[in-house]
Amino acid sequence: MFQGKNVVLGVSGGIAVYKACDIVSKFRKLSINVDVIMTKSATEFVRPLTFASMSQNPVTSDMFEEPKDWDIEHIALAQKADVFLIAPATANIIGKIACGIADDMLSTTVMATKAKVIFAPAMNTQMYLNPIVNENIKKLKKLGYEFISPGEGRLACGDIGPGKLADTEDIVEYVKNELSIKKDLKGKRILITAGPTIEKIDPVRFLTNHSSGKMGYKLAEAARKRGAEVTLISGPTNLERPQGINLIDVLSTEEMYEMVLEHFKDTDILIKSAAPSDYKVKKYSENKIKKASETLNIELVKNPDILKKCGEIKTNQQLIGFAAESQNLEDNAIAKLKKKNLDMIIANNILDENAGFKSDKNKVTLFKKDGFKKEYPLMTKENLANIILDNI
Numbered sequence: 001m002f003q004g005k006n007v008v009l010g011v012s013g014g015i016a017v018y019k020a021c022d023i024v025s026k027f028r029k030l031s032i033n034v035d036v037i038m039t040k041s042a043t044e045f046v047r048p049l050t051f052a053s054m055s056q057n058p059v060t061s062d063m064f065e066e067p068k069d070w071d072i073e074h075i076a077l078a079q080k081a082d083v084f085l086i087a088p089a090t091a092n093i094i095g096k097i098a099c100g101i102a103d104d105m106l107s108t109t110v111m112a113t114k115a116k117v118i119f120a121p122a123m124n125t126q127m128y129l130n131p132i133v134n135e136n137i138k139k140l141k142k143l144g145y146e147f148i149s150p151g152e153g154r155l156a157c158g159d160i161g162p163g164k165l166a167d168t169e170d171i172v173e174y175v176k177n178e179l180s181i182k183k184d185l186k187g188k189r190i191l192i193t194a195g196p197t198i199e200k201i202d203p204v205r206f207l208t209n210h211s212s213g214k215m216g217y218k219l220a221e222a223a224r225k226r227g228a229e230v231t232l233i234s235g236p237t238n239l240e241r242p243q244g245i246n247l248i249d250v251l252s253t254e255e256m257y258e259m260v261l262e263h264f265k266d267t268d269i270l271i272k273s274a275a276p277s278d279y280k281v282k283k284y285s286e287n288k289i290k291k292a293s294e295t296l297n298i299e300l301v302k303n304p305d306i307l308k309k310c311g312e313i314k315t316n317q318q319l320i321g322f323a324a325e326s327q328n329l330e331d332n333a334i335a336k337l338k339k340k341n342l343d344m345i346i347a348n349n350i351l352d353e354n355a356g357f358k359s360d361k362n363k364v365t366l367f368k369k370d371g372f373k374k375e376y377p378l379m380t381k382e383n384l385a386n387i388i389l390d391n392i
Helices: 017-029 048-055 073-080 091-098 105-112 125-129 131-142 168-180 214-225 253-264 306-313 329-339 381-391
Strands: 006-011 033-038 083-089 116-121 151-154 160-164 189-194 229-234 246-249 269-272 279-281 300-302 318-325 344-349 365-368 373-375
Touching: 006 017, 006 073, 006 105, 017 033, 017 048, 017 083, 017 168, 033 048, 033 073, 033 105, 073 105, 083 091, 083 105, 083 168, 091 105, 091 116, 091 131, 116 131, 116 168, 125 131, 125 160, 189 214, 189 253, 214 229, 214 381, 229 253, 253 269, 253 306, 269 306, 306 318, 318 329, 329 344, 329 365, 365 381
Parallel strands: 006 033, 006 083, 083 116, 189 229, 189 269, 229 246, 269 318, 318 344
Antiparallel strands: 151 160, 279 300, 344 365, 365 373
């Protein structure tokens, strides 16, 4: 399965360097080619010969070593990598890359690669918890770099807490998952909406719904991993900001409508998984509405229908919608598919237990405009996201 796949392993200097040998061994057993780059400090813990013997490739450490061929080595390895793994990743190498410093073979090669870069940190507990290290990690995550969280326990220095290199099995599994991801959406521009919207009633109150945004965020992450250029327009959620994705925050349905139309013309695929409010108050109260009687009447007016508008103006874009229903699921979903000129709709029953809003799982039926229909069992929204993208 992994024949022909290439991992460049960056090894930086820490006591966990010896565990990187096990990572190389596990990769080779999977027929994954491994090229190892060591920092000078890493060579103080394990000799390059050990990694060369295990990887069956020369080990690179000295930036100014006489080249073995005419390839510029850091460029050649940067281009060769399908995945670039740094394990162990010390506070030093994380800080260097976060600041754009390229002063050795490892940091220089990372700067030159277009491959996915994954860090597996390992360091003293207090170093890992240091706010400077944390800011560097946050910065790199925001730029699309990925991190495998370290384990907790007794460290070599005697401290107890987070900072141990993650289990080598978990590291290899993480990289295997990355290597297994199809890049079938490379070159595609995908616009995704997620979450609820809110419609203000007065300075204190607003209308909204139970949408968590989880489905849209999982779709955005899956599409990015499969090579798409992703823009995510999101209402308010409590979710972690996704990495490597153009995220646009909105509050109201009107704001979401405007943002979608602004980006729609440059989009190949629109997946509208958000649950924008269908109605807004006719007149917003500038002051808090006081509790004056047993009943309160608020007049509502319709919000613009984002998906219907896109269905009216689309040229060659694919439109995918969602239908959250509590009855007549199939009839309502197909009616929406036709009325809004969609290519595909994903319908779910909001009354199903452990599925839909706020849950990490969902159970759906997928309908296409050509009459295709398929029911899917309860599954994680991460798995469902990839099934939806497969169907697209």
